Amino acid sequence: MIGLVGRKLAEAALVALIVSVATFLLTTWTGDLAISIGGLGASREELDRLRVTHGLDRPLLVQYLDWAGRALTGDLGRSFFSQEDVAPLILSRLPVTATLAVCSIAVGVALAFPLGIAAALRQGSWVDTLAQSIAALSQAMPSFWSGLLLILLFGVTLQALPISGADDWSSFVMPSLALGWFVFPILLRLLRAGMVETLGADYIRTARAKGLSRRRIVLRHALRNAVLPVVSLAAVQFGQLLGGSVVVESVFALPGIGQLAWHAIQRADYPVVQAIVLFVALIFVAMNLVADLINGALDPRIRRP
Template sequence: MANYILRRILYIIPSLLGIFVACFFITRLSGDPTTLFLPVDATEQAKQAFRIKNGLDRSLFEQFITFFFKAFHGDFGNSLRFGEPAVSLLFERLGATLELAVTTLAIALAVGIPAGIGSAYYRNTWIDYLIRGIAALSQAVPTFFLDVVAILIFSVTLHWLPTGGMGGLLHLIMPSITLSATLIALLARVMRSTTLDVLRQDFVRTARAKGLSELLVVTRHVARNAFIPVMVVIALQFGVLMGGVIITETVFSWPGIGRLAIQAIYARDYPVVQVVVFFFAVIFILANFAADVLSALLDPRIRLK
């Protein structure tokens, strides 16, 4: 098991190096940010002074070497827009993003897991067809479309919820629910599949033969064993979820990392874009690593691969 984890850690190193390279050069494709941060009538001397101050006058290779060694020590540079360290801006917004992501995951677990179990238990009935239909529709509809529809219905028409911002529970309801829709559908479908497999096992028939109530059989024996493989999916989807907050935070003006990333991209704020992209990439890699470790713990045969 230790060798398996060590191999997975070693796989992370080239991934991080690739992210460093891609993160740096892709951000430079957007063009020179000088014209966005200086007045239209700025002189060439002022533009050159701005480039020298932010290290943009050097060659791409020199900029990359400087970026690489500074980032290796946790310094991604100062924001061109705010003049503050990019890492500090990231951590200022991290709490809001985590609040949205954790709430979304909690809603997805609370709805998706029972829906999957119910769909499997009442398979080939109208309950099963209804849950599967809603799940398929939820995965087909883009999140940004759900965001806009939710705002039109619950904010503009009914005036029940605020259109955006962060200020309390009411502000959290719409973004967390719309963001959780796709994840609920995925968990319901995976939970249905694993539950059907468990329902066919001998120990379930034995539990029923002993006279246990159907509720006890489902909760104690079926759900517990069916949930084990789903844990891997949850670990993997958390990384996807952290990346998916970008659109939802932008639509609902949620002051998190995702909205910060969009603002930085529009402003060509290289340091902020780089630190946000790197952060999301690391989260996704760690989520994959956690999924691999969970898979090895739940299925010892994987350790040999």
Template sequence: MPRHIAGRVGQALVAAFGVLSIVFVVLHLSGDPTLLLVPPDASAAQIAELRHALGFDRPLLAQYLAYLGQLAHFDLGQSLVQRAPVAVILAARIPYTVELALAALAVAIGLGLPAGIAMAVWRGRPAARLLAVVVLAGQSLPTFWSGILLILLFGVTLGWLPTSGADSASSVILPAVALGLVTMAGFARMMRIAMLDELGRDYVAAARARGLSRGAAILRHVLRNAAIPVVTIAALEIGNLLAGAVIVETVFAWPGIGQLAMQSIAARDFLVVQAVVLFVSLVYIGMNLLADLAYAWIDPRIRRGP
């Protein structure tokens, strides 16, 4: 077990380092980053001055080392648009996105896993077919459209929930549902496939042959086995959730990092965009590491294996 975990942590660190480096390379491959930061009518002298001020005139290797040194101190640079440290700007937004992502995840897991389990257990029955239609709809609706529908129904027509901003505790509900629906569908389909796969296995028949009811066999044996493939997908889906947050936060004016990314791209606030990319990538890597650790926790073959 320790070897497995140490290996996975090592891989995650390598991946994180790779992401940092790729972001640096992309920044410099796209030409002189100074040009991205200045207004179109800036004079050559102004550009040269800024280039020197930001250190873009130094050798690439020196810049790379300086960049890594800065990151080691959580120094992400200074936003030229907002005139504030990028780390401070990002830190102010992250709690909102975390709240939204967790709420969306709760929707996705809370609805998706039971739906998937029900579709497998009730296979062939009308209830399972109905659920399949609901899940397909959830997956097919683009978030920008389902978000607007949710606003129209619950915000405008019924007036039950706030439609934008993050001013009250209930503000998170609509964006979380809009964001969670797509992920919910993914979870439901994965869970269904994993359950059907496991339900056909000999150990289920054997468990029933020693007197377990179908329900007890599912609870005691099938669910845990079906969880293994779902955990992998869950990690990836959480990554997708962050990508989806860019759209949902914009539709619902939710002040998280997705909205920040959109605003910063529009304002050509390059360092902020870079910081968001770094953050999302590192979350993605972290989630995959969590999935690997979860495997070891669920599966004795990994936990107690060589």
């Protein structure tokens, strides 16, 4: 297991390096930074001066090393717009997004597991049809729409929950439902397919022949195998959620990372955009690493090949 952790960490570090290069090139090549800073009306001399003061005249490699070196020490530059340091800016938005991500994935898992297991156990029955219909419906509903419906019901009609802001726990109920509702169908499908497959496996027949209880056969023998790919997917989805949901954060006016990204893109605030892209990519790498490690812990064939 220690060997596996070391190997996966080394792999993750290598991916992170590649990601940082890609992020850097992405923002350098998508436009002239001097124009973004100086504005379209800036004169040629002004632009040249901006290039020198921001070091944009240096070779690309030097610029990258400079940027990456400072990023490693936590210095991700300053916002062109507000002149704030970018790193604290992102960190200040993280608690909102992280809370939302945790609650959303919890909602998704809480919906997907019972429905997925029930559907697989009664494959082809009305339970299965119902579960799959709910999944299809949920996948067909964009989260801004389900968010608006929630606002109409709980916020406007019942006046039970706040419709915007992030003041206390009640502010997170509707956004989490909207996002959880959005992530659950894929989890459900994967779990159902996995359960159907493992329930037909030879070792399930062996378990039945041993006279084990149905509960033990389903939870210990079947689910333990079917859950492996679901864990990987849930980790990746969690990474996606940690990157912030632009749509849901906008609908509920949550001051999270998604909202920050949206505003930064609108204002061509390159240091902020670059930092968020890097942050999201690194979260992804980290979540894949976590998924690999959880799978290693759950699956002896990975842990002890």
